[in-house]
Amino acid sequence: MDRRTVLRAGAGAGLAAGLWAPAGRATAATRKDRDWAGLKQLLGGRLYVPGDSPFAALNLPANHLYSHRLPAAIACPRTHEEVLATVEWAGRNVISVVPRSGGHSYAGYSTSDGGLLVHLGGMRDVTVKGTTLTVGAGARHLDVYAALKDTGLLLPGGRCPDVGVSGLVLGGGIGPATRSHGLTCDSLTGTTVVTGDAYTARCDENSNSELFWACRGGAGGNFGINTSFTFDLHPVRKAVAWFDLSWDGKDAAPALKRLAELIADPRHRKDLTCQFGLRTSGETRVYAQGLFFGSERTLRQLVTPLRPRRSATGTAGIWECMRRFYETAPGDPYVAGSIVAGQDLGASVVEELVDALGRWKQASPASRATVSFFAMGGADTALRAADTAYVHRDATFIVDLAAYWSDTDPTPVSEAGRQQLRALYRGLSRTLGTDAYQNFPDPDLRNWQTAYYGRNYARLQTVKKTVDPGRLFGYPQGIAPA
Numbered sequence: 001m002d003r004r005t006v007l008r009a010g011a012g013a014g015l016a017a018g019l020w021a022p023a024g025r026a027t028a029a030t031r032k033d034r035d036w037a038g039l040k041q042l043l044g045g046r047l048y049v050p051g052d053s054p055f056a057a058l059n060l061p062a063n064h065l066y067s068h069r070l071p072a073a074i075a076c077p078r079t080h081e082e083v084l085a086t087v088e089w090a091g092r093n094v095i096s097v098v099p100r101s102g103g104h105s106y107a108g109y110s111t112s113d114g115g116l117l118v119h120l121g122g123m124r125d126v127t128v129k130g131t132t133l134t135v136g137a138g139a140r141h142l143d144v145y146a147a148l149k150d151t152g153l154l155l156p157g158g159r160c161p162d163v164g165v166s167g168l169v170l171g172g173g174i175g176p177a178t179r180s181h182g183l184t185c186d187s188l189t190g191t192t193v194v195t196g197d198a199y200t201a202r203c204d205e206n207s208n209s210e211l212f213w214a215c216r217g218g219a220g221g222n223f224g225i226n227t228s229f230t231f232d233l234h235p236v237r238k239a240v241a242w243f244d245l246s247w248d249g250k251d252a253a254p255a256l257k258r259l260a261e262l263i264a265d266p267r268h269r270k271d272l273t274c275q276f277g278l279r280t281s282g283e284t285r286v287y288a289q290g291l292f293f294g295s296e297r298t299l300r301q302l303v304t305p306l307r308p309r310r311s312a313t314g315t316a317g318i319w320e321c322m323r324r325f326y327e328t329a330p331g332d333p334y335v336a337g338s339i340v341a342g343q344d345l346g347a348s349v350v351e352e353l354v355d356a357l358g359r360w361k362q363a364s365p366a367s368r369a370t371v372s373f374f375a376m377g378g379a380d381t382a383l384r385a386a387d388t389a390y391v392h393r394d395a396t397f398i399v400d401l402a403a404y405w406s407d408t409d410p411t412p413v414s415e416a417g418r419q420q421l422r423a424l425y426r427g428l429s430r431t432l433g434t435d436a437y438q439n440f441p442d443p444d445l446r447n448w449q450t451a452y453y454g455r456n457y458a459r460l461q462t463v464k465k466t467v468d469p470g471r472l473f474g475y476p477q478g479i480a481p482a
């Protein structure tokens, strides 16, 4: 059986033979003997250790809760070949590898303590040919926006311009155009991966198809380093209607109930997209933003009955609309969690939520909480749960909960945020369940295997065993080999 057949069949026990020992089994002697000079040479000098001038900036993750993590070194490859050479070197020198693209993992899963951080920021190339988009491992949303701005073509992505396309697509990818055009991973047609056993796998529906399946929702950091991604783009109408609404806290409950009804309306599951939620920093605000693939006039008829306190609508090109909903990482520490709901947002959940946020105690001027709802249940349901590793095809909403504070706040402030977020999560999950979105990972989540991957987990484990049996890649909620 050749390697390609193994990947397709998902049965790879024989491949494990002859591979290096798991990185965790390195002896003190092998650690001391690591050939750092050899790796530096392979990378044309782009290898940095603590104390080198670019190290601190390259090492800083978006979530500052994890900024203390210290890898042994940071490798900065610029080509597929350099990534391959780096992974081969890491295998030989018995050190775990953590890739980083945009560095936006909620749980700091692109950080490392003592391993080799592979920073992909030098691979941000983006090319568009006809309706095909190809991006490098380090490309960010921002780069895709810039390349597609005037084309009338859409890649359904997320809200944050600095998020890496790699991390986004590997975990699914939800955003302002999910209900109309599906997840980011639904538009993926191919990807090239340097696997944990230092093999170049070119993956699509026909070759290395099990690994391709796993790269559509199986989450980053599990199988190797994806060096490029190819997507089918969606032609969109020249002008799309957008809306941006908000309410004061006292109107939160009725506003959320009316929003939930509009979003659940089967007539608008594909032409109306929406993200809404609550933000509190002493005072609560409710907001709703989204797109309507129809006329602005009809959109106004839909949103007026929601009785927002502040309301703006307009018509613009799709990328101008996406830009309106940019949400950048605050550059603060935070804890976060998520719930994938399979039911409409009922009155009791709304009341519980509004009540909990009304009682939120602000422990410092910077401390605050957000609860965001991504409306699902449109084009994202076109595929079935087993078609891609992204399993949540029956979702109605994905709820994203987070508590923030500042770098300079003392521990009691962060603890207060953490405790309150946990209480809020416990309350909501009693009604909405414990399924969770793998791109909003929560290190405290129990049974994360089921929560993130459901019945797809066992199949992901088989892929892991095939391509990274020695666990060169991994993190606390990483997929374990079968």
Ligand SMILES: Cc1cc2nc3c(=O)[nH]c(=O)nc-3n(C[C@H](O)[C@H](O)[C@H](O)COP(=O)(O)OP(=O)(O)OC[C@H]3O[C@@H](n4cnc5c(N)ncnc54)[C@H](O)[C@@H]3O)c2cc1C
Pocket: 062, 098, 099, 100, 101, 102, 103, 104, 105, 106, 109, 110, 120, 137, 138, 157, 158, 159, 160, 162, 163, 164, 165, 166, 167, 168, 170, 171, 172, 173, 174, 175, 219, 220, 221, 222, 224, 225, 226, 227, 327, 328, 329, 330, 439, 440
């Ligand atoms: C402000 C903000 C807004 C967000 N908005 C959205 C949103 O609208 N929709 C949504 O779906 N998600 C959203 N997210 C979540 C985001 O999609 C995930 O955090 C995603 O994993 C980040 O990707 P990254 O490349 O920036 O992160 P990284 O931290 O670099 O990587 C995330 C994971 O993927 C691995 N990885 C990175 N690159 C590669 C690669 N080339 N090959 C293999 N593994 C790799 C890392 O090791 C890590 O495990 C948001 C996050 C933030 C902080």
